[in-house]
Amino acid sequence: MLLSGGAGWRRRAKDRLMTVLIGGAFLLAMIPLVSLVYEVTKRGIPGLSLEFFTEDARGQIGEGGGASHAIVGTLVITGVASLISIPIGIMGAIYLNEYGEGRLRRALTFFVDVMTGIPSIVAGLFAYALFELFLGPGIRLGVMGSVALSVLMIPIVIRSAEEVLKIVPNHLREAAYALGTPKWKTIAKVVLPTAFAGLVTGVMIAVARIIGETAPLLVTTGVVDSMNSDPFNGRMQNLAVYAYNEYRSPGVFKQAAYDKAWAAALTLIAIVMILNVAARLVYRRYKTEIR
């Protein structure tokens, strides 16, 4: 009697209603994502060809030409940006989490938060202004793009690395101290290895965030049709700007140019996905049970 009667049906109905609402919200959130991947794949595939990956666009006025220069450019610019940002970001996070205290720490945390919100074009203009000081107006270099992207990437790396370092339990640090280990060695040999998997994931999120940036690269690396893999010499193309350009000025063979723009977008998504899968593999391989 106690269990069967009463208002149990109301509670069950509420439970059902909430389940439906939450499930519906999830489906709603998935619609744009799925349709985006579907659309990019559908439109991107016609533009893909061996030529797309092996040729650049130098002197191409017809339907031919590829985006190999943009792919290489994207990889080089992002790679150099990562080389700059990962050490700075992780060391910054180590400072904030292991050394910093009081007002300076709070101030730095605040500015890192502000930096995560910087519009990307501002980062581009900053890098341009910086290099212009030394190399004169109109300068365009691959490394300038990397510096611009670093401005965007560093705060993301700091933020995610800080969170990961925070969950390394304090008793592990104390265990190392109790063996008579200096602080820096405790960080290098105990804290960082324990946090390694999480740090890699954080870095990958940051890379994925910046690899598709267009605006800061337009003003720093310029637009170019030929292959250039030297970030310190001359303009450098990248996939995002390439896609933008093919769309903006398709020339006579409009459809071919549009196809290439979509193919570039698809390639960009594929690179991000590959990086993500790699990060997951690293995570699985190196994750440590943290209690």
Add this chain to the structure above:
Amino acid sequence: MYKPQGAVPTEGREATAAGRGAKTIEARDVNLYYGDFHAVEGVTMTIAPNKVTALIGSSGCGKTTFLRSLNRMHELTPRARVEGHVSLDGEDIYGKGVDPVEVRRLIGMVFQQPNPFPTMSIYDNVAAGLNLNSSRVPKARKDEVVERSLRGAHLWEEVKDRLGKPGSSLSGGQQQRLCIARAIAVEPEVLLMDEPCSALDPLATLAIEDLISELKNRYTIVIVTHNMQQAARASDVTAFFNLDATGKPGHLVEVGATNQIFTNPAEKQTEDYVSGRFG
């Protein structure tokens, strides 16, 4: 029984290791603070070598805090402060120019929760002190230290075939013995143990207590425990800490031979505590 001969002194410590034999700790008027909070007040006691000294008392009475001041771990807590003197065989460990890192090399610690390094194998956990502190230690010597320490911690037979497995693959009691092996691998003079058995089952506890009574032949041992039977079983000297009220600093009520503390204490509060009337 473990023989101290053939012990390999840790690098740069030949001089101290030659005059081996555990050392005496003297605490004189030690006051400990967390920021403005006065946690421990005026503790003066001598901790004898080759004896197990148990610190007992109710929660929050400052035993762990006091223990952590003996190897300068207390000051790692932000805003924590120490006043007074602690000396190891007459040498002030809070003296000017004394490096806390050096102090901790001589005074090792075992914690409440077994805390092997999760990224390291059983072998590397024991060798951690060598790997972390000296630049290059030959493999042969490392092997020797690892085996000696694991035997010393009564763990060798159980793990000798899986030294490459992660330390976290062991059971709780084994992990705690691994942590003891890790602590004795650096050849400290003193071992501090902060409730080393509180996370363990009775059998594992018994194994650790046996180990403790054996280790005292070589080390000065200080153990914090909530378990009065444990203090009675495993220690030679017992120090009873108490506090007058919550928020007041903890202080040392009395210290004496364990037998005497448990059968015929000088203070009424001690008697009430050990007979289970409070705490």
